[in-house]
Amino acid sequence: MLTSNANSAAVKAERPLLEVQDIYAGYDPNQDILQGVTLHVNEGEIVCVIGPNGAGKSTVFNAIYGLLGVRKGTVLCNGRDITNIRPQDALKTAGITIVPQLRSLFSQMTVHENLELGMYLSTDKAKIAERIQYVYDLFPRLGERSKQEAGTMSGGEQRMLEIGRALMWEPRLVLMDEPSAGLAPIITKSIFKAIRRLNQEIGLTVLMIEQNARQGLQASHRGYVIELGRQTYDGAASDLLQNANVRKAFLGGH
Amino acid sequence: MTRVLEATGIVRRFGGLTAVNNVDIHVDAGEMVGLIGPNGSGKTTLFDCLSRVQTIDEGTIVLNQTDISRMKPHQVAHIGLSRTFQVLRVYRDLTVVENMELSVQWGDISLLSSFRRPDKETTKRANHLIDFLLLSRLRNERASSLSGGQRRLLELGMALMSEPNIVLLDEAMSGVNPSLVEQIKERITILNQEQGVSFLLVEHDIRFVKDLCERVVVLNYGEKLAEGAPDAIMENDAVIEAYFGDDGGGGEHDADF
Numbered sequence: 254m255l256t257s258n259a260n261s262a263a264v265k266a267e268r269p270l271l272e273v274q275d276i277y278a279g280y281d282p283n284q285d286i287l288q289g290v291t292l293h294v295n296e297g298e299i300v301c302v303i304g305p306n307g308a309g310k311s312t313v314f315n316a317i318y319g320l321l322g323v324r325k326g327t328v329l330c331n332g333r334d335i336t337n338i339r340p341q342d343a344l345k346t347a348g349i350t351i352v353p354q355l356r357s358l359f360s361q362m363t364v365h366e367n368l369e370l371g372m373y374l375s376t377d378k379a380k381i382a383e384r385i386q387y388v389y390d391l392f393p394r395l396g397e398r399s400k401q402e403a404g405t406m407s408g409g410e411q412r413m414l415e416i417g418r419a420l421m422w423e424p425r426l427v428l429m430d431e432p433s434a435g436l437a438p439i440i441t442k443s444i445f446k447a448i449r450r451l452n453q454e455i456g457l458t459v460l461m462i463e464q465n466a467r468q469g470l471q472a473s474h475r476g477y478v479i480e481l482g483r484q485t486y487d488g489a490a491s492d493l494l495q496n497a498n499v500r501k502a503f504l505g506g507h
Numbered sequence: 508m509t510r511v512l513e514a515t516g517i518v519r520r521f522g523g524l525t526a527v528n529n530v531d532i533h534v535d536a537g538e539m540v541g542l543i544g545p546n547g548s549g550k551t552t553l554f555d556c557l558s559r560v561q562t563i564d565e566g567t568i569v570l571n572q573t574d575i576s577r578m579k580p581h582q583v584a585h586i587g588l589s590r591t592f593q594v595l596r597v598y599r600d601l602t603v604v605e606n607m608e609l610s611v612q613w614g615d616i617s618l619l620s621s622f623r624r625p626d627k628e629t630t631k632r633a634n635h636l637i638d639f640l641l642l643s644r645l646r647n648e649r650a651s652s653l654s655g656g657q658r659r660l661l662e663l664g665m666a667l668m669s670e671p672n673i674v675l676l677d678e679a680m681s682g683v684n685p686s687l688v689e690q691i692k693e694r695i696t697i698l699n700q701e702q703g704v705s706f707l708l709v710e711h712d713i714r715f716v717k718d719l720c721e722r723v724v725v726l727n728y729g730e731k732l733a734e735g736a737p738d739a740i741m742e743n744d745a746v747i748e749a750y751f752g753d754d755g756g757g758g759e760h761d762a763d764f
Contacts, residue, residue: 284684305750306546306711307681442755465752488543503750504713504741 269293269331276326280318286312288482299452299459303466304479305503310462314428318343318351348425351417354434360404362397367403372420388417409440429461445472470494509536511673511705518565519556527727539706541716544726545750550709558590559583589619589666592673605683606631610665636664654685673705680715
């Protein structure tokens with residue numbers, strides 16, 4: 254768990270960067286998967302949404318990012334209503350980007366080309382080159398491998414490239430859907446370490462979903478527990494980690 | 508009590524990864540056993556080993572007093588074991604009753620069998636099971652028009668066509684709406700109580716199996732972490748911690764990005 258310190262970006266006292274207010278959403282017309290989820294993310298924070306399989310974690314992301322219609326409730330970004338934003342507008346107009354759970358790289362394109370695609374909204378070559386260098390400075394490993402086909406790198410390196418690509422357009426908020434998915438436990442640990450480092454070095458604001466509740470919370474400032482489409486607990490990550498009822502929720506307890 | 512299935516010291520490796528490590532598991536006649544564990548704990552791999560879909564590197568499996576450790580899946584079906592799959596395997600363009608009829612031809616690989624019409628006994632059993640599973644209304648519908656839960660029931664029906672005395676169900680209740688979950692549970696209970704069919708149920712979520720099973724086996728990292736009554740398992744600290752997630756192990760081999 255993290256505590257705010259001098260290195261992390263100052264947490265502003267004003268409105269949160271992202272506010273999700275009592276949203277309802279679902280795939281089947283007659284069934285709401287989300288039944289009133291409320292959460293917020295302050296600028297400079299890492300916030301983790303945890304919950305057992307099938308609780309609705311990914312659905313929360315889909316609803317925020319406009320991939321799934323919100324039936325009731327609102328999503329605000331920087332105080333502005335972005336409920337049911339079109340996914341293709343999320344980055345350009347709200348500064349929100351997403352790192353999906355499933356591998357999203359173009360595996361037969363190079364590291365460099367994949368990063369260029371993170372700037373597909375721009376034709377400014379100098380700016381693109383500058384941003385790529387910025388990502389290489391953050392992740393020297395990617396710089397060493399700039400000409401390598403993305404699909405030939407290790408799982409952990411590919412995840413770093415996905416995160417690096419998400420940073421290309423200077424997003425204000427990065428949604429990360431299970432950064433640990435499909436990675437060996439030891440690699441998972443490094444990924445969370447890198448996310449923490451980005452938060453401290455460049456003040457990156459992150460909202461993530463994690464299936465591995467323990468590691469997800471250890472990397473975060475605050476967390477929300479979602480069960481059956483509703484949040485059941487929220488608070489400082491350190492408190493959630495100590496809460497026996499939260500732990501039991503994952504086995505289907507109570 | 509008669510042992511229907513007894514697996515001892517099962518090991519399954521994929522290169523350097525040991526997916527199932529020295530696991531013992533058994534099911535007695537008329538028993539319903541749950542097999543649970545966190546994501547990636549080896550549940551489905553163990554299931555594949557027991558139903559002979561995957562080879563085992565070590566260990567023995569005895570089914571109805573016959574050593575099946577080296578047998579093929581269709582041979583196992585003839586000695587009384589059927590299974591379903593987590594990813595549904597029904598023929599989408601065939602009707603419910605056609606899927607049922609076809610399922611008993613599994614393992615019969617002669618060319619002629621593809622042309623043969625199902626015999627009267629097969630059709631009769633298929634229709635009987637369709638009624639039992641409350642799918643009568645959908646008998647002549649294509650499988651593609653069924654909901655996820657209805658397809659789970661169809662798969663259960665297909666597994667029952669070979670008249671098994673033990674059925675292995677792989678996540679039969681995940682992704683199914685709550686009312687159909689109850690229907691599936693009820694049908695399983697009737698099969699168990701009235702016909703003495705044994706079940707081994709794989710689920711991620713213990714809530715699906717705790718009402719059905721008197722005994723639950725918990726896997727973690729391919730090893731048996733705990734075994735016991737559902738209520739005791741739900742209070743078991745090691746199981747609670749495993750479901751909450753690992754901490755990534757020691758720091759020595761950290762890779763930096």
